[in-house]
Amino acid sequence: MSFSALLGELTRIHGVRGALVVSREDGIVVAEALMEGIDGRAVAALAASLSGRVAGLTRTLGQPEPVFWQLQASDGMLLGASGEEGLLLVLVAAAEVNAGELRLQLLRAAERAA
């Protein structure tokens, strides 16, 4: 499945403002589907940094790297799932969205992106 098709599916979920495939090591956008006003390059850079720091934390704790993380803020949320080949799938969503459904869809998409 192409990245654009994958991102298109994710952005059709109610409350999703954007989806990106990001190079985890570089924090660079590989593919994106974003609502107007969202700075994809900033989201990619910061999400990759966050992902790297969370992975560093779990390594320090002697645990395997997480496959999924979620950052909840007052006005929305950011979700990330690790894919194969150093890719990270990131969703930007509204605060009121069903986080459980998003998590499921994101993990499924990360598997398909492999």
Place this chain on the structure above:
Amino acid sequence: MRALEPWVEAPLAGFLAESDARLTLLMTSSGQVIAQHGFTRSLDVMAAAALGAGILAATSELARVMGLPPLDAVAHQGKLLGIYLAAFTTPRGRWLGLVVYGRETSLGLVQLFFERLVEELGRAAPAELPARQVLAEDFEPELNRSLGALFGR
């Protein structure tokens, strides 16, 4: 961090804090080093400034030969270190930035905060000085003068 012009200090300090860059060099296209962070020897700054300007000039020329628009930024990625090199326009003329970063940060973060640095420099710059022609023969004397100031000699 040392800067020749005080108005550069706050934007550069913000960039360094956010990007986690190890080395940073800001210079004019005529070779005057405006600010540096992380370099301990003037010789290193001189070499980095000359090589950085050379790389950007070479890539711009390559783009011209291929009929492409000029390239303003170049990124080199190594296993342990990366280099981000970019030309940008300020109210004080065209400047070059050279950033060396490690695995504690990423190219995406460096690019993101470098763009913010450029915006902040544009806002912080005092009224424009009269433009003067940039000559190749000015490069080395300008560089030596600014190195003396940046390393307190």
